[in-house]
Amino acid sequence: MSDEELKQGPIHAVHVELGATFAPFGGWEMPVSYAGTVAEHTAVRETVGLFDVSHLGKALVAGPGAAEFLNTTLTNDLSRIAPGKAQYTLCCTESGGVVDDLIVYYVSDDELFLVPNAANTATVVEMLSAAVPAGVTVTNQHRDHAVFAVQGPRSADVLEALGLPTDIAYMGFADAGYEGAPVRVCRSGYTGERGFEVLPRWDDAERVFRALLEAVRAQGGQAAGLGARDTLRTEMGYALHGHELSVDISPLQARVGWAVGWKKPQFWGRDALLGEKEAGPARTLWGLRALDRGVLRQDLTVLRDGAEVGRTTSGTFSPTLKIGIALALLDTAAGLAPGDEVSVDVRGRSLRAEVVAPPFVEDHTR
Secondary structure, X not given: OOHHXXXXXXOHXXXXXXXXXXXXXXXXXXXXXXXXXXXXXXXXXXXXXXXXXXOXXXXXXXXXXXXXXXXXXOXXXXXXXXXXXXXXXXXXXXXXXXXXEEEEEEEEOOEEEEEOOHHHHHHHHHHHHHHOOOOOEEEEOOXXXXXXXXXXXXXXXXXXXXXXXXXXXXXXXXXXXXXXXXXXXXXXXXXXXXXXXXXXXXHHHHHHHHHHHHHHHHOOOEEOOHHHHHHHHHHHOOOOEOOOEEOOEOOOOOOOHHHOOOOOOXXXXXXXXXXXXXXXXXXXXXXXXXXXXXXXXXXXXXXXXOEXXXXXEEEEEEOOOOEEEEEEEEEHHHOOOOOOEEEEEEOOEEEEEXXXXXXXXXXXXX
């Protein structure tokens, strides 16, 4: 995709003003960093960071019985939550692969707001639209709303400075406003730190972002880009679609089987996933912690005693641990367990690594 074809978010000019470097991601031109990935990563872990993730998709499923319909398609069980709560779930193929992972905001039995990944939004909307019963509609609202992530130990202080609600249970959300602009606030995130997702209207995005950034800076934090978002989520072992999840990688293999309502009578991919659960997945996602100097990357061969046992799906240098880390799909037949040593082929160089169960760092989301 050429630069001319890349989509831009509602505050692209603000990122340019802030001196961001950019890169293509999911069909969008995204800010990668401002002050540097390590500094932005550290700000999120120690104080607070502000991300613009407006590239994420948005869709509305509405009409009588909308929740009941959606519960027959996506993997997680909507009956586990109630209005005012959000839920991580998966849209699967009938063979059990993952078309996308997404968040569902349960507004009411007749209204559900979806936040899929940018590159998969059109596909998810198309699949749902093809299956809806009479009276239920699926509307692509990709450019109707912006999404800002305020993440870090001081995230609540930032929202309070704008008069936005913070007394929200994890994965709960509330509708509020900032200076007349409607804003939806959810207690969620993708960093492993306490945080909030803030969703204003697309047209209100710039003034809400500028206000958030001022409050973030007042707490000693800073704007953060896609680079820090990736190092933070990799430290937590969070799956990224196209890496740890895909139409060729099932929820069980990616360690997100907890987002499957196994007792539900119907959802896309149910029979295949139940079969895989009974047999056991042929491969499983593990963490790798480098024992030698070097940075691990995506799509590297993992070996044990000279035999290939898997491939890395993501890899980076951990700013928190100051070592190379990776996520890798490893063959179940290899019988690997935490503490086992493997080697990773890094451009012909053998780099020793220890198998670990993610996350690599402590979870502070709740």
